[in-house]
Amino acid sequence: MAMNNNEICDYLNKLIQLDFDASRAYKQAIDEIDDPQVKATIRTFQADHDRHCSDLSYKVETLGGTPIELKRDIKGAFLEGLTAIRSATGTDGALKAMESNEKLTNKKYSQAMEQDFPFDVKDVIRRNYDDEQRHLAYIQEELLVRQKR
Numbered sequence: 751m752a753m754n755n756n757e758i759c760d761y762l763n764k765l766i767q768l769d770f771d772a773s774r775a776y777k778q779a780i781d782e783i784d785d786p787q788v789k790a791t792i793r794t795f796q797a798d799h800d801r802h803c804s805d806l807s808y809k810v811e812t813l814g815g816t817p818i819e820l821k822r823d824i825k826g827a828f829l830e831g832l833t834a835i836r837s838a839t840g841t842d843g844a845l846k847a848m849e850s851n852e853k854l855t856n857k858k859y860s861q862a863m864e865q866d867f868p869f870d871v872k873d874v875i876r877r878n879y880d881d882e883q884r885h886l887a888y889i890q891e892e893l894l895v896r897q898k899r
């Protein structure tokens with residue numbers, strides 16, 4: 751059964767919060783990464799999450815809804831704290847923390863792909879999900895390379 755615009759906006763607002771929390775967690779990780787190449791890549795991933803927030807907010811507006819106010823919630827505070835603690839061990843710890851975070855965002859975007867959204871909404875979600883999959887693949891590959899060193 752198709753969702754109405756209010757239900758779609760509610761769902762998209764949850765994804766906006768997810769991406770906002772992920773962006774803030776990335777900031778925590780970036781501060782602890784000492785490998786310049788990894789730091790640069792992780793910064794682009796943070797920018798992707800920021801763009802996701804903007805793209806989803808725009809979509810909410812076009813559906814007649816109001817995008818949520820971007821602020822840290824309880825889950826976001828927990829995610830940031832956990833990322834800060836794990837990242838304190840340097841690049842490897844930061845990557846492991848971000849791997850956990852990206853598994854969560856991938857799961858939520860995978861679930862969103864299963865929803866009966868209009869094409870234009872599904873298209874935004876698909877692009878974001880593609881980014882999430884790329885983030886996770888890079889992080890997991892980087893962790894494997896670092897294990898072999």
